Amino acid sequence: MALRKVAIVGVGHTPFTFGGEKTSVELFSEAAMEAINNSNLKPKDIQALYCGNCLGDFSEGQGMVQSYCADDIGIAGIPATRFEGACASATMAIRDAFIWVASGFYDIVLAGGVETASKMGTPLATRTFAMFTDSHYEYPSGLTFPGAFAMLAHLYSAKYGISFERLRRQMSLVSVQSHHYGMYNHLGQLHKEITVEDVEKSFMVTSPLTLYDCCPFSDGAAMVVLASEEKAKKLTDKPVYIIGVGQSSSGKYSAQYKYLPRLRARELSVQQAYDMADIKPEDVDLVELHDCFSIASIIAVESLGFADFGHGGELWEKGETKIGGKIPINISGGLKSKGHPIGATGASQVCDIVKQMKYEVEPQRQAEEVKIGLTDTLGGDGVLAHLVLQRGW
Amino acid sequence: MALRKVAIVGVGHTPFTFGGEKTSVELFSEAAMEAINNSNLKPKDIQALYCGNCLGDFSEGQGMVQSYCADDIGIAGIPATRFEGACASATMAIRDAFIWVASGFYDIVLAGGVETASKMGTPLATRTFAMFTDSHYEYPSGLTFPGAFAMLAHLYSAKYGISFERLRRQMSLVSVQSHHYGMYNHLGQLHKEITVEDVEKSFMVTSPLTLYDCCPFSDGAAMVVLASEEKAKKLTDKPVYIIGVGQSSSGKYSAQYKYLPRLRARELSVQQAYDMADIKPEDVDLVELHDCFSIASIIAVESLGFADFGHGGELWEKGETKIGGKIPINISGGLKSKGHPIGATGASQVCDIVKQMKYEVEPQRQAEEVKIGLTDTLGGDGVLAHLVLQRGW
Numbered sequence: 001m002a003l004r005k006v007a008i009v010g011v012g013h014t015p016f017t018f019g020g021e022k023t024s025v026e027l028f029s030e031a032a033m034e035a036i037n038n039s040n041l042k043p044k045d046i047q048a049l050y051c052g053n054c055l056g057d058f059s060e061g062q063g064m065v066q067s068y069c070a071d072d073i074g075i076a077g078i079p080a081t082r083f084e085g086a087c088a089s090a091t092m093a094i095r096d097a098f099i100w101v102a103s104g105f106y107d108i109v110l111a112g113g114v115e116t117a118s119k120m121g122t123p124l125a126t127r128t129f130a131m132f133t134d135s136h137y138e139y140p141s142g143l144t145f146p147g148a149f150a151m152l153a154h155l156y157s158a159k160y161g162i163s164f165e166r167l168r169r170q171m172s173l174v175s176v177q178s179h180h181y182g183m184y185n186h187l188g189q190l191h192k193e194i195t196v197e198d199v200e201k202s203f204m205v206t207s208p209l210t211l212y213d214c215c216p217f218s219d220g221a222a223m224v225v226l227a228s229e230e231k232a233k234k235l236t237d238k239p240v241y242i243i244g245v246g247q248s249s250s251g252k253y254s255a256q257y258k259y260l261p262r263l264r265a266r267e268l269s270v271q272q273a274y275d276m277a278d279i280k281p282e283d284v285d286l287v288e289l290h291d292c293f294s295i296a297s298i299i300a301v302e303s304l305g306f307a308d309f310g311h312g313g314e315l316w317e318k319g320e321t322k323i324g325g326k327i328p329i330n331i332s333g334g335l336k337s338k339g340h341p342i343g344a345t346g347a348s349q350v351c352d353i354v355k356q357m358k359y360e361v362e363p364q365r366q367a368e369e370v371k372i373g374l375t376d377t378l379g380g381d382g383v384l385a386h387l388v389l390q391r392g393w
Numbered sequence: 394m395a396l397r398k399v400a401i402v403g404v405g406h407t408p409f410t411f412g413g414e415k416t417s418v419e420l421f422s423e424a425a426m427e428a429i430n431n432s433n434l435k436p437k438d439i440q441a442l443y444c445g446n447c448l449g450d451f452s453e454g455q456g457m458v459q460s461y462c463a464d465d466i467g468i469a470g471i472p473a474t475r476f477e478g479a480c481a482s483a484t485m486a487i488r489d490a491f492i493w494v495a496s497g498f499y500d501i502v503l504a505g506g507v508e509t510a511s512k513m514g515t516p517l518a519t520r521t522f523a524m525f526t527d528s529h530y531e532y533p534s535g536l537t538f539p540g541a542f543a544m545l546a547h548l549y550s551a552k553y554g555i556s557f558e559r560l561r562r563q564m565s566l567v568s569v570q571s572h573h574y575g576m577y578n579h580l581g582q583l584h585k586e587i588t589v590e591d592v593e594k595s596f597m598v599t600s601p602l603t604l605y606d607c608c609p610f611s612d613g614a615a616m617v618v619l620a621s622e623e624k625a626k627k628l629t630d631k632p633v634y635i636i637g638v639g640q641s642s643s644g645k646y647s648a649q650y651k652y653l654p655r656l657r658a659r660e661l662s663v664q665q666a667y668d669m670a671d672i673k674p675e676d677v678d679l680v681e682l683h684d685c686f687s688i689a690s691i692i693a694v695e696s697l698g699f700a701d702f703g704h705g706g707e708l709w710e711k712g713e714t715k716i717g718g719k720i721p722i723n724i725s726g727g728l729k730s731k732g733h734p735i736g737a738t739g740a741s742q743v744c745d746i747v748k749q750m751k752y753e754v755e756p757q758r759q760a761e762e763v764k765i766g767l768t769d770t771l772g773g774d775g776v777l778a779h780l781v782l783q784r785g786w
Contacts, residue, residue, distance in 0.1 A: 003498070049642075057450055057524055058450065062528040063447070063479060063525040064525045064776060066478070066776075067773065068527055068644055070644065071643070071644020072644070076649075076658070077657070077658060078642065080478075080642040080776065081485055081489065082476065083475065084476075085459070086456060086457045096474070099492055099493055099496055102498075103396060103492055103495060104496075105492055132457045135454045136418075139454065247474070249442075250460065250470070252461055256469075264470070268470050379460075381460075383473065
């Protein structure tokens with residue numbers, strides 16, 4: 001059965017912040033109304049809501065936030081669904097919204113995510129977020145996500161025979177680049193150029209990861225409006241099509257031991273998206289990937305097909321991840337500098353790629369012509385979700 | 394665009410219990426493997442998982458449970474998605490699984506829900522679950538769900554001019570019937586006949602609701618396998634088709650003040666399901682509805698179209714909700730007696746209707762010929778979701 005083409009017709013994105021006063025519902029409404037206005041629509045045109053949210057039960061004591069969100073923009077009555085797959089929550093929501101439109105069931109829907117991850121403060125948020133590892137056998141051993149990625153860094157170094165010094169520098173280059181582009185993202189959380197030395201001399205979180213290897217917790221929301229091709233053509237002359245979607249899960253870390261530091265679920269998920277889009281990695285012009293920690297970026301580019309295994313860090317060494325390079329990566333600032341409101345992050349990636357395609361970002365971080373973009377999100381340990389976006393003009 | 398027909402080809406359902414030792418993953422695996430075996434399939438045939446779960450982050454400190462669930466039955470790698478809409482979580486998951494099969498994207502998927510709501514004990518679970526009301530403006534006033542439904546009972550009595558004595562007796566009759574049929578459900582939590590006097594003399598939870606007006610918290614899982622019509626016909630000679638789906642949200646209680654004690658979202662959601670199925674309430678042979686409190690049943694039957702507004706309780710007074718009556722309701726024992734593992738409840742309703750259609754339940758609670766069944770679930774305050782099931786043989 002043929003699916004309909006589905007387009008993103010508008011995007012909305014709050015500033016990402018730490019320690020703000022706004023609730024999830026308030027942040028949602030800000031992003032949602034911007035996306036709806038950006039689509040030349042009214043709230044009443046929205047037929048359903050797909051909302052990622054991860055920690056709302058803990059950060060605000062608010063479960064089922066989607067119902068209050070829909071009501072807050074005046075559209076109580078629509079089906080409103082919450083998706084939880086840790087950091088991949090919003091990408092899952094958009095992927096799901098995709099099928100409801102592609103199938104012909106709905107014509108215009110709202111999808112994305114919201115989070116107020118900073119409300120708990122970093123230590124408590126880190127501990128709380130550890131429940132997105134296996135909570136019965138692995139969390140009790142003391143595992144949190146900085147620890148999990150630190151172990152991946154050690155494993156990566158050992159498995160591929162990359163000296164600690166070289167990997168340390170590669171990781172630093174990842175963070176330095178993210179902070180550089182993040183300087184110019186007015187919606188981002190951190191606006192501070194850093195050097196390799198800054199990264200290496202910042203305080204140790206969990207060896208080998210220092211503070212500047214780690215993304216911050218953030219508050220924020222990002223929403224997109226999806227429409228059928230027919231509706232999209234009436235609403236905008238710049239539709240961005242979702243031409244590929246992928247999702248996969250991997251179970252707990254110990255279940256992945258044969259593959260680590262590769263995340264097999266990422267390989268399965270992105271392959272689904274590539275196959276559906278009928279593209280290869282070399283067709284991608286811009287990537288927003290899940291750099292929760294600097295080592296995560298290096299691991300990610302390999303599974304996404306942009307570097308051979310054990311050679312991911314070379315992309316940053318050679319400057320290939322910058323604008324004009326072989327494959328620009330996280331020129332939004334990434335999770336590292338733009339910020340990481342967990343359940344909103346995947347939607348933020350989509351918003352930024354759409355804006356890049358439309359030449360709507362700050363000139364200092366505007367990519368050359370972006371025809372095809374890829375988003376990559378990793379939830380917990382993990383759920384992987386990918387979207388391939390294509391410029392429709 | 395025409396959607397494919399989608400069938401339920403197998404069901405699985407753990408016992409519902411209070412205070413058991415099993416984790417959500419263990420309960421999921423029990424129900425999932427039963428559903429897969431019941432479908433004449435192997436785990437590897439499952440292409441995606443749609444899992445409702447509401448309180449797992451609190452009850453077990455386990456977020457993103459769906460990833461560990463998929464891994465536990467040997468199918469890490471598939472897309473596994475968690476849905477959270479309070480008590481409606483599993484129905485949302487099944488409705489969503491429906492579209493992925495109806496659209497042609499997948500042929501065989503697993504959907505349902507799991508919860509270990511009893512682990513916290515009733516007082517803490519009640520307080521925790523209150524976060525599925527509005528947490529910023531209403532919960533701080535002391536609102537929990539027994540309080541919310543107690544207020545609805547007072548409002549119902551006042552609005553429709555039904556004396557407290559009469560409504561008290563109607564509510565009691567609801568609970569007495571649920572406990573009667575629940576006696577025979579071997580998968581149910583409570584097995585105890587009660588009388589009207591028992592209900593009225595049990596301890597007051599929040600006026601006018603006594604202990605026997607309230608459903609218990611429970612642990613349990615229920616899963617179903619959905620397949621395209623083509624696949625279904627190869628797997629079973631007794632496919633049960635999902636011919637209608639509906640979902641709606643209402644926002645916080647105070648946003649619903651014009652309608653209460655009616656829940657407008659229920660009316661919107663069930664109408665979607667009826668319209669899609671092209672049926673009327675009188676075509677329904679069996680209903681499993683959301684009797685979290687006895688008053689909730691009386692309110693529900695009216696919005697579902699089985700009684701005029703203000704006359705719902707008369708169905709129980711006249712015995713019309715029993716087997717052989719005008720519209721048999723909750724002959725599984727309902728949430729009241731069978732138990733209420735929050736994120737699994739909607740899937741449990743589906744399992745029981747499928748078994749009723751196949752004459753596979755205990756003879757003391759087997760309905761006469763069930764051709765069309767309706768499930769109704771209310772999440773928090775609320776998200777409403779409905780499914781219309783049709784016997785395919």
